[in-house]
Amino acid sequence: MENHHPKPVENYMTVNMILIFVNLMWVFVVLWSYWGLGIVLILAVFLNHLITRIDLARRRRDAEFDSI
Structure with missing residues (x-):
């Protein structure tokens, strides 16, 4: 048997x-065409905040593993 x-x-x-970039761009363009630039800016700020929180949580988790 091999x-x-x-x-x-x-x-x-x-x-x-x-x-992900291409999909995010077309979603932003669709939102911009329906509701304007304001909703796109709000969504962008929200996504930025969410990504930052995920990054901080991962760094905290990695720091806990490093200290063990």
């Missing part, structure tokens, strides 16, 4: 970031 080891998976991080 051992078939799985091949390493390619890194799709760059492709995923581009896809």
Whole structure:
């Protein structure tokens, strides 16, 4: 019987970031066309705040693991 080891998976991080950017852009354009620039700015600030909070939570979690 032969051992078939799985091949390493390619890194799709760059492709995923581009896809997220493209999707976010068309959502912003649609929102801008319906409700104006204000709602897009509010959503952008909210997403920025959410990303910052996730980053802080991950840093806190990593700091706890490093101290153990």
